[in-house]
Amino acid sequence: MHRGLIRYSLALLFGVVAGGAAMVQPAASPPAAVAPSLSEYEAQDVMIPMRDGVLLHAQVWRPKGHVGKLPILMTRSPYGFTKARIDTGLSKAGGYGELAEDKFIFVFQDIRGRFGSEGEFVNLRPLKKTADGIDEATDTYDSIDWLVKNLPGNNGKVGVFGVSYGGWTAAVATVNPHPALKAVTSQASPEDMFIGDDFLHNGAFRLDYAWSWVSALETDGRTMKAFDFGTDDAYDWYLKQSDLADMDRRLLGRSMPSWQNFVSHPNYDSFWRDSRTSHMMPAKVAVPNLIVAGWWDQEDFYGPMTIYANQEKGDDRGLNYLVVGPWNHGGWRGEGSKYGPFELGGPTGQWFRTSVELPWFRYWLKGVGKLDQPEAFVFQSGSNKWQRLSRWPAVEGKQRSLYLHPEGKLSFDAPKSRKGASSFVSDPANPVPYRDRAILKPFMRPESNWSTWIADDQAPFTKRKDVLFWQTEPLAEDVTVAGDIEARLFASTTGTDADWVVKLVDIYPSDAATPEDLRGRQRMIANDVFRGRFRASYEKPAAIKPGKALEYRIDLHSASHVFRKGHRIGVQVQSSWFPLIDRNPQTFVPNILKAKPGDYRAQTHSVFYSRDFPSSISMSVVPDAK
Structure with a gap:
């Protein structure tokens, strides 16, 4: 669900605030714009009201001096964003430099209970069970509604993007979508945490990952602090932990919600089934979705592949697409010429961003160019060849x-x-x-x-x-x-x-x-x-x-x-x-x-x-x- 938590979250979504989040003013009185040093964008903090009165913090980044209307690109995450990291990411050499150069209004939002946002954080919050309830889909809807009505110079079209947890929020954005939502790209999204993603695989508990994630995320909603193992060898440290059920209280001083959920739900019950991403997403695909996966994703490979397969069943309009490349978790945000010692035949990440991701949003949000997108772009390892396929799997071998x-x-x-x-x-x-x-x-x-x-x-x-x-x-x-x-x-x-x-x-x-x-x-x-x-x-x-x-x-x-x-x-x-x-x-x-x-x-x-x-x-x- 995250690319190596602190260090990798920084790379994926430009930044994680190491300390407390800076105070932000209500949207009615936005502070002066902050001029970044690397990108050609300037930032503004806003607080966006949700239907239940909770205010969610977001940073709005727009190209300096641009005249004319632009679409909005939004990502939502629990991992936090620093201005310095966003500025680097939007620079020419950054992970979103290709999109930034083409000019969009970027919005980076903290989800409920994280960093600058009010409310309670719930890990992979399930869909609401009552008409007046809230979930990540309603928060996305309310955010889009506020943005298109309040951001000057937007063209009324919104795209949602994200990697890992941000990929999941992009996927659930398609649940009862806002009319202004025209396209998403759900990248490395988890699908089923019990069967094949971050926390369990076929019922086997991913101990190291789960503990590192919970201890960093749920001790304080305003920080991301790494747990101090006190040793350089996690193998020995975990071998000494004899009471896993009580690790959070014993080592962190109190119960952690996600850890206690792991303890309370050892089997595949409604807690796990209700949190499946495909269970949340609509049966009929209505919003174009570019699903991205990496063959060597150490966290969420099962997720995007399963979401794609499940969404295909209801894709009557041909809006569900797949890219599978030679990457680890979020590796397409880097250059992508190598994975470990293995040469990949060229800068695969750069190719994806330039030849696939940018044309995707230009087409759906700006009406520019044509969508030269096959059903699936699939990288074949061993030969280092990209394949344009009419479906995946492509061949009845x-x-x-x-x-x-x-x-x-x-x-x-x-x-x-x-x-x-x-x-x-x-x-x-x-x-x-x-x-x-x-x-x-x-x-x-x-x-x-x-x-x-x-x-x-x-x-x-x-x-x-x-x-x-x-x-x-x-x-x-x-x-x-x-x-x-x-x-x-x-x-x-x-x-x-x-x-x-x-x-x-x-x-x-x-x-x-x-x-x-x-x-x-x-x-x-x-x-x-x-x-x-x-x-x-x-x-x-x-x-x-x-x-x-x-x-x-x-x-x-x-x-x-x-x-x-x-x-x-x-x-x-x-x-x-x-x-x-x-x-x-x-x-x-x-x-x-x-x-x-x-x-x-x-x-x-x-x-x-x-x-x-x-x-x-x-x-x-x-x-x-x-």
């Missing part, structure tokens, strides 16, 4: 399965033997780290590189005894994958609960033709975790029967990737991913966040690969486009 075999072998041939399994001991006292140690405090220090952990080499983890590994022979020809990927795992445990983590990797050759820093590297293409207790139902978890081989279908989401000739395809399976994911006690308890130290026990897990239990990775394999 041949569905093929890569099967696990003895001795770590992986092939498209189904197993013929009646027996076959590999086992390992999963010990909660020594969980598999999600990256090389030391795992620095996420988000808070540049050297932690939280934004690029998916680019980390996965090869070192195969040296652990609690990570199973399979690989193909070197490929005789390119293998191109485009579409959904699913792991079909047959597995057992001696315990009564278990997590299953599956990674699909591209293994680079070790020869002299391969760049030195990529030789033997295992590049993660798809991944996810599944909490075993939810095998039959997310709503009603159940203990696993010890020793019984059960089938787990794990959504690894989608990819557009070319495994090159001479590379190998690899699969890793493990049962912990710490502290990205909290530890599973491996003994069934009703609520893992309330598990006691004695509940955590080492167990033996087995993955089967036989004729009766053919564990595999299913993916759509298509001919390589020449």
Whole structure:
């Protein structure tokens, strides 16, 4: 939901106020404009009244000396905006420099209860349940209504944009939209926090991220202060936390609303279902929406892809569009020539902003140019090619399965033997780290590189005894994958609960033709975790029967990737991913966040690969486009 919280929020939305928000005057008596030093824009603070009397703070930035009417571009966020950061973002070299150069009236608004805005902050506030209620959709409507009526020089057309939480507020702006809302771009928006976005994946709690987010955002509505771990290795710090349910009261001095929601809703109940973005958005698409996702988004990849797919069902007018690029969370706001050690063939972020985002708003808000926008722009990794597609997934390729075999072998041939399994001991006292140690405090220090952990080499983890590994022979020809990927795992445990983590990797050759820093590297293409207790139902978890081989279908989401000739395809399976994911006690308890130290026990897990239990990775394999 945020790109690395403090540091990355600054990059995404120009600024986070480190201390208290400056006092602002009511809109009736705006202060004098502040002339920025880098951009050609000037700023004004306003307070915008909502239907319930609450005033929301916003900064209005307009091009200096411009004569004539301009459309309004608005973004809404809980992360705060400093004038210096906005000024940098609107400069020629900034993340919104292309839009700024074309001239719009920009509005940056703090949502309820955050920084300069009045009211109560509610994380991902659900839709109102009464006619006179409020939610983010009504606040957006009221803000647009005030802006078009009170800002001089606007042309009556408004676009809403944003990344992460701002992408979510852009998505819900389409709920009962104001007539002046003509276009949105919802970028890296979460969709379902229990199934696949920031806080949980398939019921497994994203401990490190959730704690860092809650402790920074909910301790004080006027600040964004990083939690002091008191150590450089978050792995050790989290390993010592035995009472997760009470962490907020114990370490922050009081209950944090979101943390207690995590504790109170361990299963997929109405709390989670009602907060799904697609549950909020209208069934019929009425406002043009450019949905943007990054293949290696470490926070919200599931969100934009699922929102796009769900909105397609009601897109009778052809207003729902998709861009998927080679980016981490919000990476398209940067230059985008590289992700980790991987060259991307050019400045992909700059290309997106110039060739896609700017023409999008010029067309819908200014009536300039034509919309040369395919249904989907999709970046194919491995070949570093952009594809113009009439839909996503684009091709009904041949569905093929890569099967696990003895001795770590992986092939498209189904197993013929009646027996076959590999086992390992999963010990909660020594969980598999999600990256090389030391795992620095996420988000808070540049050297932690939280934004690029998916680019980390996965090869070192195969040296652990609690990570199973399979690989193909070197490929005789390119293998191109485009579409959904699913792991079909047959597995057992001696315990009564278990997590299953599956990674699909591209293994680079070790020869002299391969760049030195990529030789033997295992590049993660798809991944996810599944909490075993939810095998039959997310709503009603159940203990696993010890020793019984059960089938787990794990959504690894989608990819557009070319495994090159001479590379190998690899699969890793493990049962912990710490502290990205909290530890599973491996003994069934009703609520893992309330598990006691004695509940955590080492167990033996087995993955089967036989004729009766053919564990595999299913993916759509298509001919390589020449």
